[in-house]
Amino acid sequence: MQSFHDLGLTANLIKNIEKLxxxxxxxxQEQAIPAILSGKDVMGIAKTGSGKTASFVLPxxxxxxxxxxxxNRNISALILVPTxxxxxxxxxxxxxxxxxxSRSIKTMAVYGGISINPQMKGMIGVEVLIATPGRLIDLIEHNALSLEEVSIFAVDEADxxxxxxxxxxxxxxxALLPKKRQNLLFSATLNDKVQEMKSRLVIEPIIIEIETPANEQTEVQIEQSAFAVTLERKGPFLRYLIKSNDFKQVLVxxxxxxxxxxxxxxxNKNGIKAASMHGKKSQxxxxxxxxxxxxxxxDVLIATDLIARGIHIDDLPIVINYELPRSPLDYVHRIGRTGRANAxxxxxxxxxxxxxxxFKIIQKKAKxxxxxxxxxEINLQGF
Incomplete structure (x- = not known):
C-alpha cells in the first residue's frame, strides 16, 4: 500500500492529513487522487465509509x-449532493x-430549508461550493454566483x-457549466443512474471501482445477527432489544x-427517545x-434509505433493519453505517x-x- 507522500500531495496538505x-x-484514495491531480475525469465507485469524500476533497x-x-462570485469547484x-x-x-x-481556500455549503439571504451574502470569495441542486439554482437566479469559471465539477452520491x-x-x-472542465462522479454503487449521469455529461471517465467483499467487513468489523419475529411482535421486540440491552445511538x-x-x-410513548428522518420531513x-x-x-434515529446516504456518525455502534431493503447492495450499505474506521x-x-x-436472497447475493x-421464548409483556 502507498503512503500519502506517494500520491502527489504537497507537504502542507500531508501535515494536515497526519495531524488528523x-x-x-x-x-x-490511492487510485483517485493521482488521477484527479492529473486532470482526468474520474468515476469512483466504493462503499460508504471507504474514504470516498477525502479522495476528491484532497486533490x-x-x-x-x-x-x-x-x-468575486465565480466559484472554481462545484460539488453537487442530494441532501x-x-x-x-x-x-x-x-x-x-x-x-x-499555502493559502486558505474558502468553502461553503448551501442547501434549502433555511433563509437564502445569509448564503447570498456569504458567496463573495467562495472557491469551493457544496450544494444541493434546488438551492444552487435559487442562488443562481438571485445572481448570487456564477458557474462560468467552474473548472472542477463533482457529484457525490450520483446514484x-x-x-x-x-x-x-x-x-x-x-447547461450552465463551461464545456471545458474536469468531471468527478462518486457513488456507492455503479448502476444505470450513474451511467446515465456519465452520458448526460458526455464524458468517458476513468472508472475506479473498489470492490470489498461483504463478508470481509462483516467478519472483521460488524457483528451481524437476525431474529425471526412475527409481524405482531416486531414492534415490542424492537423495544425489548433497545431497553434490555440499554442500547444508545441506534440507527433503525x-x-x-x-x-x-x-x-x-x-x-416515544414507551419511554424511548426517538426521531424520524425521511424525505417528507423539512430540511x-x-x-x-x-x-x-x-x-x-x-437514543434512536429512524431513517429511510434515501436520507441515510447523508448520515455520517463516528463510531455508530448499532444498526437495526426493522424492515429489509429491496436489494443486497442496499443491505450492505445499511450495515456499513456501523463498523466504520476499524471500529x-x-x-x-x-x-x-x-x-x-x-433474506436468503440477500445473504446469497452478498455472500x-x-x-x-x-x-x-422471549417474554415481551410490558414492551
Whole structure:
C-alpha cells in the first residue's frame, strides 16, 4: 500500500492529513487522487465509509491552493449532493483539511430549508461550493454566483440524484457549466443512474471501482445477527432489544416515511427517545433530528434509505433493519453505517415469515451467512 507522500500531495496538505490521524490512504484514495491531480475525469465507485469524500476533497484543495484566489462570485469547484446532511458532512471534511495550506481556500455549503439571504451574502470569495441542486439554482437566479469559471465539477452520491427527483435541476445546472472542465462522479454503487449521469455529461471517465467483499467487513468489523419475529411482535421486540440491552445511538432502517413516523411515535410513548428522518420531513427537521442523535438527546434515529446516504456518525455502534431493503447492495450499505474506521459495530435484522425468502436472497447475493435466531421464548409483556 502507498503512503500519502506517494500520491502527489504537497507537504502542507500531508501535515494536515497526519495531524488528523490518517496513516495510510484507502484504496479509492490511492487510485483517485493521482488521477484527479492529473486532470482526468474520474468515476469512483466504493462503499460508504471507504474514504470516498477525502479522495476528491484532497486533490481539489491541492489544485486550488496553487491557483490565484478570487474575490468575486465565480466559484472554481462545484460539488453537487442530494441532501443537506451530506453537504454539511463534506464541508466539514474540507474544513478539516484546509489548515496550514499555502493559502486558505474558502468553502461553503448551501442547501434549502433555511433563509437564502445569509448564503447570498456569504458567496463573495467562495472557491469551493457544496450544494444541493434546488438551492444552487435559487442562488443562481438571485445572481448570487456564477458557474462560468467552474473548472472542477463533482457529484457525490450520483446514484441518488435521479432517485430523489433532481432530473430537471441537473439538466439546468449542467447547461450552465463551461464545456471545458474536469468531471468527478462518486457513488456507492455503479448502476444505470450513474451511467446515465456519465452520458448526460458526455464524458468517458476513468472508472475506479473498489470492490470489498461483504463478508470481509462483516467478519472483521460488524457483528451481524437476525431474529425471526412475527409481524405482531416486531414492534415490542424492537423495544425489548433497545431497553434490555440499554442500547444508545441506534440507527433503525425502515422502508417508508409512514413506517418511520409510526415507529417513532410508539417508541416515544414507551419511554424511548426517538426521531424520524425521511424525505417528507423539512430540511430543518431532518437537521435537528440528526443533531439530536449525534449529541445524545435522542437514543434512536429512524431513517429511510434515501436520507441515510447523508448520515455520517463516528463510531455508530448499532444498526437495526426493522424492515429489509429491496436489494443486497442496499443491505450492505445499511450495515456499513456501523463498523466504520476499524471500529466494531452491531447489525441486527428483524425477519418476519414473509421476509425469510428475501433474506436468503440477500445473504446469497452478498455472500454472507447469518443464523436466524428464534424470538418465541422471549417474554415481551410490558414492551
Amino acid at each position: 490521524g490518517y496513516q495510510k490512504p484507502f484504496p479509492i 481539489i484543495l491541492e489544485k486550488l491552493q496553487k491557483s490565484t484566489s478570487v474575490r 443537506r446532511e451530506l453537504a454539511i458532512q463534506i464541508q466539514n471534511v474540507f474544513v478539516d483539511f484546509n489548515q496550514q495550506l 441518488k440524484m435521479f432517485q430523489m427527483g433532481f432530473d430537471e435541476e441537473m439538466n439546468k445546472i449542467i 432502517f425502515v422502508s417508508s416515511s409512514r413506517t418511520a413516523d409510526n415507529l417513532t411515535e410508539k417508541l 430543518g427537521s431532518r437537521y435537528n433530528a440528526l443533531d439530536d442523535f449525534k449529541t445524545g438527546a435522542i 466494531i459495530g452491531k447489525a441486527i435484522s428483524l425477519i418476519t415469515p414473509e421476509d425469510e425468502h428475501h 454472507i451467512r447469518i443464523a436466524l435466531q428464534s424470538s418465541e
